[in-house]
Amino acid sequence: MRVLVTGGAGFIGSHTVDRLLEKGYSVRILDNLQKPVHMKGKPDYIPSKAEFIVGDVRDKATLEKSMKGIDAIFHLAAYQDYLPDFSTYFHVNSVSTALIYEIIVEKKLPIKKVVVASSQAVLGEGLYRCQDHGQMIPDIRLEEQLSKGDWEHHCPFCGKYVQYLPTPEDKINPQNQYAMSKHSQEIIAINLGKRYGIPSVAMRYSIVQGPRQSFYNAYSGAMRIFALHLYFNKQPTIYEDGMQVRDYVNYHDVVNANIKVLEDDRANYQGFNVGGGKACTVLDFYEKVQNVTGRHIAPVVSEFYRYGDTRHILSDIGKLKSLGWQPEYSIENSIEEYWKYLNRQTDIEDILDYAEKTMKNMGVVRAIKK
Numbered sequence: 350m351r352v353l354v355t356g357g358a359g360f361i362g363s364h365t366v367d368r369l370l371e372k373g374y375s376v377r378i379l380d381n382l383q384k385p386v387h388m389k390g391k392p393d394y395i396p397s398k399a400e401f402i403v404g405d406v407r408d409k410a411t412l413e414k415s416m417k418g419i420d421a422i423f424h425l426a427a428y429q430d431y432l433p434d435f436s437t438y439f440h441v442n443s444v445s446t447a448l449i450y451e452i453i454v455e456k457k458l459p460i461k462k463v464v465v466a467s468s469q470a471v472l473g474e475g476l477y478r479c480q481d482h483g484q485m486i487p488d489i490r491l492e493e494q495l496s497k498g499d500w501e502h503h504c505p506f507c508g509k510y511v512q513y514l515p516t517p518e519d520k521i522n523p524q525n526q527y528a529m530s531k532h533s534q535e536i537i538a539i540n541l542g543k544r545y546g547i548p549s550v551a552m553r554y555s556i557v558q559g560p561r562q563s564f565y566n567a568y569s570g571a572m573r574i575f576a577l578h579l580y581f582n583k584q585p586t587i588y589e590d591g592m593q594v595r596d597y598v599n600y601h602d603v604v605n606a607n608i609k610v611l612e613d614d615r616a617n618y619q620g621f622n623v624g625g626g627k628a629c630t631v632l633d634f635y636e637k638v639q640n641v642t643g644r645h646i647a648p649v650v651s652e653f654y655r656y657g658d659t660r661h662i663l664s665d666i667g668k669l670k671s672l673g674w675q676p677e678y679s680i681e682n683s684i685e686e687y688w689k690y691l692n693r694q695t696d697i698e699d700i701l702d703y704a705e706k707t708m709k710n711m712g713v714v715r716a717i718k719k
């Protein structure tokens with residue numbers, strides 16, 4: 350079976366490529382080596398056994414050439430982070446997905462599976478419960494609330510604090526340009542897939558962690574920022590009170606999930622949450638980074654927040670588990686591998702500079718009013 354992996358030079362894509370080759374698939378990569386993800390050109394981890402096409406997924410002719418002779422597609426190339434050039438998210442993420450289906454239908458290609466990368470961001474603020482008013486999906490927390498250092502969601506009916514719950518696939522509430530474009534990819538893949546009999550699956554990854562994660566993607570936040578601060582003996586800032594729940598998943602588990610849905614037809618025409626299945630607060634995560642690296646520095650907590658962050662989010666992974674997949678790697682496994690990866694880099698000063706400048710330029714970090 351011949352598999353096309355768009356974005357195959359990236360973090361999740363390259364690990365998926367490695368596993369596909371190990372399993373005997375033949376692989377073609379389509380990737381434009383986008384900056385800032387690839388600051389130094391083609392990464393040296395790309396296996397020579399994989400055919401490599403440098404090109405943009407927005408370009409129909411390039412995509413058509415890449416899809417020739419292919420049996421299955423992982424569409425992982427994407428525009429990410431939270432920068433305000435809103436239209437780019439839809440050009441790269443949504444239009445490229447529509448083009449894949451357009452080409453399959455136009456050229457009558459015998460594609461047996463398309464897997465698109467979606468994101469936990471599609472779930473927005475996630476699911477909550479008020480003890481008096483039941484389940485609800487809250488809106489984002491606005492400036493007026495956050496500037497007072499009031500972090501938790503309130504019930505819109507009684508004002509009491511509400512409790513987060515693991516969020517299943519059907520609680521869709523995309524709140525930003527990235528999430529909206531990812532949701533559109535899911536709809537294109539599943540609905541056009543069904544309509545034209547092209548088996549398709551959408552994978553909603555939580556925060557994926559591991560080596561090869563670009564140091565220049567702003568969204569790879571907590572791991573990179575905590576690891577860099579400890580590397581340089583600097584004090585990190587933890588936003589809000591550090592009690593935000595996050596959902597970290599190891600890249601091996603994500604690759605296992607990708608292979609599972611490629612090979613298991615029960616996954617067809619569905620979307621799946623792909624998370625670690627365990628709640629971890631940001632403070633707990635920082636504690637784990639300190640323990641694994643053996644470096645300990647007290648952080649600054651509760652003075653700053655990032656406007657637009659979700660308060661808590663934990664994906665309910667029961668649906669994918671029912672197909673026989675489950676997370677097998679711990680957060681500590683991810684930190685260990687990432688720390689080794691960071692220590693192998695030769696330009697760590699540049700990475701720290703870049704991370705700090707990006708955060709400032711994004712203008713999303715704000716101080717509470719005292």
Ligand SMILES: NC(=O)c1ccc[n+]([C@@H]2O[C@H](COP(=O)([O-])OP(=O)(O)OC[C@H]3O[C@@H](n4cnc5c(N)ncnc54)[C@H](O)[C@@H]3O)[C@@H](O)[C@H]2O)c1
Pocket residue numbers: 355356357358359360361362379380381382383384386387404405406407424425426427428429441466467468469553554555556557558562563566
């Ligand atoms: N890493 C995570 O935590 C995470 C979480 C949720 C969803 N996702 C999704 O998973 C997918 C892979 O993410 P990743 O972390 O491996 O990202 P990455 O940035 O490491 O890899 C993306 C790859 O796509 C390529 N690319 C970008 N724009 C392109 C274009 N126009 N044409 C061709 N190639 C292009 C880049 O060069 C890069 O190699 C993405 O769709 C992302 O939205 C990732």
